[in-house]
Amino acid sequence: MSDIFKVGTYTFHSRLIVGSGKYKDFQTTKDATEASEAEMITVAVRRVNITDPGKENLLDYIDPKKYTILPNTAGCFNAEDAVRTLRLAREAGGWDLVKLEVLGDTETLYPNVVETIKAAETLVAEGFQVMVYTNDDPIVARRLEEVGCVAVMPLGNPIGSGRGLANPFNIRVIKQRANVPIVVDAGIGTASDAAKAMELGVDAALINTAIAEANDECLMATAMRDAVKAGRSAFLAGRMQKRAFANASSPTEGYIWD
Amino acid sequence: MSDSIAIHLNGEERSFSASNLTDLIAELGLEQRMIAIELNLEVVPKSQYGETALKAGDRIELVHMIGGG
Numbered sequence: 001m002s003d004i005f006k007v008g009t010y011t012f013h014s015r016l017i018v019g020s021g022k023y024k025d026f027q028t029t030k031d032a033t034e035a036s037e038a039e040m041i042t043v044a045v046r047r048v049n050i051t052d053p054g055k056e057n058l059l060d061y062i063d064p065k066k067y068t069i070l071p072n073t074a075g076c077f078n079a080e081d082a083v084r085t086l087r088l089a090r091e092a093g094g095w096d097l098v099k100l101e102v103l104g105d106t107e108t109l110y111p112n113v114v115e116t117i118k119a120a121e122t123l124v125a126e127g128f129q130v131m132v133y134t135n136d137d138p139i140v141a142r143r144l145e146e147v148g149c150v151a152v153m154p155l156g157n158p159i160g161s162g163r164g165l166a167n168p169f170n171i172r173v174i175k176q177r178a179n180v181p182i183v184v185d186a187g188i189g190t191a192s193d194a195a196k197a198m199e200l201g202v203d204a205a206l207i208n209t210a211i212a213e214a215n216d217e218c219l220m221a222t223a224m225r226d227a228v229k230a231g232r233s234a235f236l237a238g239r240m241q242k243r244a245f246a247n248a249s250s251p252t253e254g255y256i257w258d
Numbered sequence: 259m260s261d262s263i264a265i266h267l268n269g270e271e272r273s274f275s276a277s278n279l280t281d282l283i284a285e286l287g288l289e290q291r292m293i294a295i296e297l298n299l300e301v302v303p304k305s306q307y308g309e310t311a312l313k314a315g316d317r318i319e320l321v322h323m324i325g326g327g
Binding site: 021048053064071087093159160209 | 267268269270272286287288291292293294295296299301302303304319320321322323324325326327
């Protein structure tokens with residue numbers, strides 16, 4: 001069955017987007033990313049270390065010809081810095097599909113939605129295809145869609161917290177009202193969280209810490225791969241209705257004592 | 259060859275003998291790297307590195323991609 005994930009002008013078969021942060025080394029990043037079978041991977045934009053400019057780089061291990069590179073604006077706390085960062089990313093690799101995140105404070109890493117909307121407007125006007133990290137507010141999600149973002153990515157819980165989905169109801173409401181893909185970004189801690197997110201009907205899940213901080217990163221990457229697939233299939237299949245009481249699975253007639 | 263030029267590169271004041279961005283990248287050994295340059299808050303397209311002269315006091319950000327979520 002073909003179940004294509006379309007974002008802007010891009011198409012993917014995998015509904016798992018992975019991050020490249022927090023890994024112990026580049027080889028593990030590469031191995032876990034391959035195990036995940038993800039086709040899109042986020043990267044951060046940072047200053048080159050001028051005192052040691054020649055040392056090896058993430059993109060020596062993650063081939064931009066093989067993966068869709070999704071530059072992010074992690075660490076940006078205002079619209080101006082986010083726009084500058086993504087302009088640089090586009091020049092570096094020619095990437096126009098980007099992950100916008102403008103943070104509100106360092107303790108929660110919750111988004112600053114006012115600055116996020118401002119940055120999104122500028123980036124859309126400059127031709128970027130913006131996938132935007134936001135909170136689980138359906139009103140803000142709709143606003144970001146109206147601004148022209150190609151995907152809206154509500155958090156499940158704070159970045160790196162691994163706490164699962166705080167408010168599955170809101171995620172479902174956001175998805176039901178959206179005309180662009182909805183990606184759960186942040187908060188997924190283990191495979192069941194990813195499956196539950198996908199069962200809500202969202203289009204994809206973006207996962208980093210849960211894989212990078214697992215004891216066995218590659219095994220967790222395959223667990224997330226399978227969970228995203230399982231959750232997606234369960235959503236498409238349509239789950240049974242819940243009942244208050246039992247309902248026998250075996251026929252209730254033809255008993256030998258009748 | 260001109261004297262070295264003092265610029266602000268990635269937040270540090272440094273001197274280079276390079277007179278344009280192509281030479282600066284070569285001086286840093288970054289020719290093969292996927293990088294981008296912002297000169298005084300404006301991104302410089304790669305095609306213009308050779309013709310973009312360095313001036314004393316220029317503020318340059320030179321970035322690359324690292325792991326991130």
